[in-house]
Amino acid sequence: MAFNKCVRLFTSSLKTNIYRVSTKTRTTRSHFSAQSLTEGPTFPGAQTTWTEKLEFVSKATYPPIPAYRVMDRNGDVINKSEEPQLDKSFLLKMYKDMRLLNTIDKVLYESQRQGRISFYMTNYGEEAMHIGSAAALTNSDVVFGQYREAGVLVWRGFTLQQFVDQCYGNRDDLGKGRQMPVHYGSRDLNFVTISSPLSTQMPQAVGAAYALKGTGRVVICYYGDGAASEGDAHAAFNFAATLECPVILFCRNNGYAISTPIRDQYRGDGIAARGPGYGINTLRVDGNDVLAVYNATKLAKKYCIEEQKPVVIEALGYRLGHHSTSDDSTAYRSQEEVDTWAASDNPPNKLKLYLMKKGWWSEEEEKKFLQQARKDFMNAFSAGEKKLKPKWTETFEDVYKNMPPHIK
Amino acid sequence: MATVKNTSNLLSLVGKSLNRRSFSVSKVAAAKQMTVRDALNSALDEEMSRDERVFIIGEEVAQYDGAYKVTRGLWKKYGDKRVIDTPITEMGFTGIAVGAAMAGLRPVCEYMTFNFAMQAIDQIVNSAAKTFYMSAGLVNVPVVFRGPNGAAAGVAAQHSQCYGAWYAHVPGLKVISPYNSEDCKGLLKAAIRDPDPVVFLENELLYGVQYPMSDQALANDFILPIGKAKIERPGKHITIVAHSKAVETSLQAANELSSKGIEAEVINLRSLRPLDMNTINASVAKTNHLISVEQGWPTAGMGAEILARIMESETFFHLDQPAVRVTGVDVPMPYTKSLEAAALPAPKDVLEAAKKLLKVK
Numbered sequence: 099m100a101f102n103k104c105v106r107l108f109t110s111s112l113k114t115n116i117y118r119v120s121t122k123t124r125t126t127r128s129h130f131s132a133q134s135l136t137e138g139p140t141f142p143g144a145q146t147t148w149t150e151k152l153e154f155v156s157k158a159t160y161p162p163i164p165a166y167r168v169m170d171r172n173g174d175v176i177n178k179s180e181e182p183q184l185d186k187s188f189l190l191k192m193y194k195d196m197r198l199l200n201t202i203d204k205v206l207y208e209s210q211r212q213g214r215i216s217f218y219m220t221n222y223g224e225e226a227m228h229i230g231s232a233a234a235l236t237n238s239d240v241v242f243g244q245y246r247e248a249g250v251l252v253w254r255g256f257t258l259q260q261f262v263d264q265c266y267g268n269r270d271d272l273g274k275g276r277q278m279p280v281h282y283g284s285r286d287l288n289f290v291t292i293s294s295p296l297s298t299q300m301p302q303a304v305g306a307a308y309a310l311k312g313t314g315r316v317v318i319c320y321y322g323d324g325a326a327s328e329g330d331a332h333a334a335f336n337f338a339a340t341l342e343c344p345v346i347l348f349c350r351n352n353g354y355a356i357s358t359p360i361r362d363q364y365r366g367d368g369i370a371a372r373g374p375g376y377g378i379n380t381l382r383v384d385g386n387d388v389l390a391v392y393n394a395t396k397l398a399k400k401y402c403i404e405e406q407k408p409v410v411i412e413a414l415g416y417r418l419g420h421h422s423t424s425d426d427s428t429a430y431r432s433q434e435e436v437d438t439w440a441a442s443d444n445p446p447n448k449l450k451l452y453l454m455k456k457g458w459w460s461e462e463e464e465k466k467f468l469q470q471a472r473k474d475f476m477n478a479f480s481a482g483e484k485k486l487k488p489k490w491t492e493t494f495e496d497v498y499k500n501m502p503p504h505i506k
Numbered sequence: 507m508a509t510v511k512n513t514s515n516l517l518s519l520v521g522k523s524l525n526r527r528s529f530s531v532s533k534v535a536a537a538k539q540m541t542v543r544d545a546l547n548s549a550l551d552e553e554m555s556r557d558e559r560v561f562i563i564g565e566e567v568a569q570y571d572g573a574y575k576v577t578r579g580l581w582k583k584y585g586d587k588r589v590i591d592t593p594i595t596e597m598g599f600t601g602i603a604v605g606a607a608m609a610g611l612r613p614v615c616e617y618m619t620f621n622f623a624m625q626a627i628d629q630i631v632n633s634a635a636k637t638f639y640m641s642a643g644l645v646n647v648p649v650v651f652r653g654p655n656g657a658a659a660g661v662a663a664q665h666s667q668c669y670g671a672w673y674a675h676v677p678g679l680k681v682i683s684p685y686n687s688e689d690c691k692g693l694l695k696a697a698i699r700d701p702d703p704v705v706f707l708e709n710e711l712l713y714g715v716q717y718p719m720s721d722q723a724l725a726n727d728f729i730l731p732i733g734k735a736k737i738e739r740p741g742k743h744i745t746i747v748a749h750s751k752a753v754e755t756s757l758q759a760a761n762e763l764s765s766k767g768i769e770a771e772v773i774n775l776r777s778l779r780p781l782d783m784n785t786i787n788a789s790v791a792k793t794n795h796l797i798s799v800e801q802g803w804p805t806a807g808m809g810a811e812i813l814a815r816i817m818e819s820e821t822f823f824h825l826d827q828p829a830v831r832v833t834g835v836d837v838p839m840p841y842t843k844s845l846e847a848a849a850l851p852a853p854k855d856v857l858e859a860a861k862k863l864l865k866v867k
Contacts, residue, residue, distance in 0.1 A: 216660025216841075267842035275842030278662040292663035295592060295622060326627065327593035355594050359569040361592045430570055460772050487842045493849060505836065 108277050140280075151233050163370045165462075166394060171443050173451025175389075182393055187460050191253075192233055192388060193453055194467060196225040196446040199249045201471045202258070203419070206279070210354055210498055211421045214483065215265045217279045221248050223418030225349050226445035229253055230391025232413075235318060235399060240310065241289045242303035242319040244296070245280055246350065250320075254287040258475050264480030274496070276487040297325040300334035300347070307338070307345035307408070316402045318346045323472040324355020335376040338408035346398045347378075347410045350385065352417035357430035372408035385413030386445045389452070416443070531748045537718035545687035545719070546576045546652075546708065549694035551615065552726050554584055557612060560698055563590045563603050564616030564653075568622075570618055573618045574654065598652070600626035604634045604703075607649035612698060613766070618654035619668045620707060634703035635678030650697045655683070655707035656750060656801050657839055657850055667835035668802030670749065671704040674778040680732055681778040685753040685807075686717035689776055692730030700732060709751045733780035737789070741769035744795040744860050747786055747812055749775040752799040752851060759799075759856035768864060780810055786812060787821040795863050796829035799856055805831040827863045832856050 139146050168180045175181045180400050184192075203220040210218040220229065228249025233396025241247070248261070260272065264282050267275035273283060283291025290306075294300060303319030310317060323333060326349060332506065338345050349369040353360055366372070379401060383394040391413055396410035416439040418429040427436070453459035494505045540548075544778060554560045561584075566573050566593040567580035592599040605713035613711045617623040630651055638646045656668040673681045680702055684690045689812040690708070697704035716720065722728055731746060739760050748756040760770040771789050775782065790796050796816065798809035809831035816822055816829060835849040861867065 099538060112717070159835065216843075267840075267845075271842075273841075276662065276838070276840050278660065280839050281662070294662075295625065322596040325599070327595045329595060330625075356573075356592060357566050358593070362591050424573070425570075466742055479751045487844050488840075490848050493840050493845050495839055 103422075110323030119366060128264060128452055144377050157366060160371075161381070162367045163382045163412075165382050165384050165388050167387045168389040168393060169448055169452055171448065173448050173453075173455060175452075180389075180393065182389055182396070184392075186456075187451075188233070189453060190458065192229050192392075193247065193446065193449050193459065194471075195197075195207070195229050195252045196449065197464075197468060198471050198475075199225055199228070199252050201468070201475050202252070202261055204250065204262070205472075205475055208421075209265075210279070210481070213378065215279050215406065217423055218265065219246055219280050219422040220419035221246055222407065223416050223439065223445065224350055224352060225249055225392050226333065226388035226449070227348075227385045227413045230388040230411075231318060231320075231346075231395040234395035235316070236313050236394045239288065239289055239399070240303075240315065240317045241287075242299040242317060243282075243289065243292055244299060244350075245290075245292050245294070246322075247320050248280065251282055251287065251289055253365050254284075254289065256282065256287060256289075258478040259482060260284070261343065262475075262478045262483065264483045267487065268482060268485035269488045270482075270485055271376070271488070272490055275434065276496075289480070295327035297330040297334075298314070300328075300330050301337060303340045303347075304334045304341070304343050304345050304408075307343035308341050308425070309405055311342075311344060312479055314403060315342045315348060316346055316399050320348050321352055322355060323351040323353070323360065323363055323369060324358060326372070335372065335378065335410070339376045339378050342360055342407050343404065343425060344406050345408045346395065346401035346402060347373075347408060348395070349410070349412045349436055350415065352385075352415050354417055354431070356421040356425055356426070357427070359430070368412055368414070370412035373412075376410075378408050380408050380410040380412070382412045382414065386443050386444060386448060388449050403453060418444075509831070519857045523718060527831060528703060531725070538724060539716040539718055540687045540691075540719045540724075541716050542690050542716055543576055543578075543685050543707070544575065545691040545717075546694055546713075547580070548577055549691045549698070550577065550580060551583070553612075553695055553698040554580065556726075557698075559610065559612040560614065561588045561590065561606075561611060562607060562614045562616060563606075564837040565592055565594055565597050565599075565618055567591060567616050569679055572616065574585045574605070574710060574714070576708075577616065580709065596622050596625035597629060600629040601633070603649050603651075604629050604637075604647055605706070607647045607714060608637065608704070609633070611776050612648055612650075614652060614698060616700050617651070619658075619710070620653050620655040620664055621665050621667055623651065623653065623669070623795060629671075630679070630703070630705070631676050631680050631794055638702065646701050647703045650700075650704050650706055652694070652697075652706035653708060654710035654713070656709055658710040658847070660841065660843065662841040662846075663838035668707075668750075668800065668834070669705075670707055670778050670800070670802055671706075671807045671811070674781070674807075676779075678703065678813060679709065679731050679779060680704045680774065683734060683778050685738075685750055685774050686712070686715075687719055688717065689725045689730065689736075689774070689775040691719075691723060692728050693732065694774060696732050699729070707750065710750050710756075714842065715748055715754055730776070730809045731807040735782035735785040737770040737771060737785065738768070738774045741793065743768045743770035743793055744770045744797065744864060745773060745789040745793045746770050746797050746799060747775060747785070747809075748799040749778060749808065750801065752801050755853050756799045756856055758853035759860065762853060762857050763860055766859065766866065766867070767862075770860065775808075779817070781811065783812075783815055783819070786816070787819060790816065791824045792822050792825050795855060795860075796825065797832060797859050797863065798829070799832045799851055801834050803836055803837065807831070807833055809833055809858045830863065832859050 232250040232253035265279040281292040307317040318492040571578040603613035657666040746756040
């Protein structure tokens, strides 16, 4: 939805971009000299050096990429110079939006269990990835989500009623009841409608970023550790690098692709290690530390705009909920493992501790806020449930821009 | 055009017909009942124990027992070597399966849904289907691609598409679209033993449904022939041809027609490629009327193919009325429950079409 808007807005810049890319290709053919080859390796495939020692380059050749953090698990800032200077109201919005997301998840998850909606996916454990990255961007930056990015919408101002209406597919649903629950989309918020097939959003995000080159806007593309195994992920990385697109390829590495653990998903140093392999500047960040995610995304956006090049961010975290209402995660991981993460490294709790130490939040305020949030959401929920479904004739709209006679 | 009219009838009658849906299994109630899921599971189990070359590959098929539990217990029984969980890449694991088949193994490649096999369709069509031909018969590809196909419930456009006609279009592939537990067991075993690539299209909504299994069907050597349709219900006034879940829709319509004195012959296609035209032709020669029923879209669908073949054959002269198609509505599947039901053929639509053809009220 939002994508159409972008395409309209930016087709004017496409011609110049194509020109720019093609001149670049021409100027990079520089190693070749007509007379002779220089002493160093001059192969077109890599700019490198010679060695006479035969040995494998392995995972152990390089140390793992460290995970950047600002806070420790108790919400204490480790290095004061890394603390982003955010004002109280901004930080409180971050925190409240995380808790609001939890409230939405709780009610909609239960409503699926009660058979009121057919499907739902919670966001537990990934709140900081959503809110930290969303807060570092502006609403004019385009979001290509995978499906578990409701927090980004909360930050951007998607209303509680809009969440409910989508999940119920009622007549006020922006998606006209066409899509499964959680497949949100908002043209106003530059959030491209979620598409079920995994990773298709990745090359699309790169394409959108290509269209946005030079406009001062960036694209952020969210994907999971599992999605990064799809062929589309490779295409996205490689095209982002070679076409020099201002896109942030933000991996939410939560440890599980439905039931598939990391060990069965990849054997390298996570997703981050792939970035430099494609020639893309890369950051690895503690996905449970909202301030770290914020700093990383802020830096990524600055780089994307100044250099007109992509950035890979890998946020490491832990999916506290089931993958979706279609699985029971205790079949492939222990409840104890989940509980340990929930208790000792919990994204909203970490920010809460940080805020409380600053004297900006208290248990009383928390209690009051949560009560109000639940009340507000329940109001939206009952209203959404009562609304009529879309009229059946709407089924025939939007198959084509101009409705063909046989559908009329 | 008939389709469009039928579907608009359907739209107004959805609520009622949904409530009336029921499974007609009474006449063989004495036989052992088995769910479609268990039938598929036993077919896999039996073939794995019979032939060491058979293995299963796909997402979540091992430790998690499969997204829809079709492979339940097989990883525990056969281990990592025979039941393989893969990273998320349909293109990747389909390529692995095709390669393994080229090298002499018998892979069964599971997709969480056939909608996701779109990521791998190049491997299925350009590699699996064409390699035997393009290698001049040197390399055959005995692989089975299986998983749920078509509409489930409340999963919208990108999870609710019927790929029957897509794969049936491709020479080199065999395409099976089974209906009940016997179909699933006998045909999956045949697919695994087949020397060519077979696309095996299951239906998610039928996984949990129990159907009677004859003693024969329960046996280890129960095999159904690929390319042979089954007359699910004999009749003399009108022929209804369907595959997968649409067989159920057709049987329900046939029951209602029966109460009006109309005996419909319901043909369960079982295979979409090869298509058993002999059974259809013989039936139409007897009934002189034909309706095709499918959940997929009308354009270039299975119904279109069947009607065209009738037109090209001598059977055309047996028709008293032009044959009609009852299909899914020509739009992507909507999510909202009422719209979803309206987009699929219901018994009422088949009933209306039959009454119109036979000119009865």
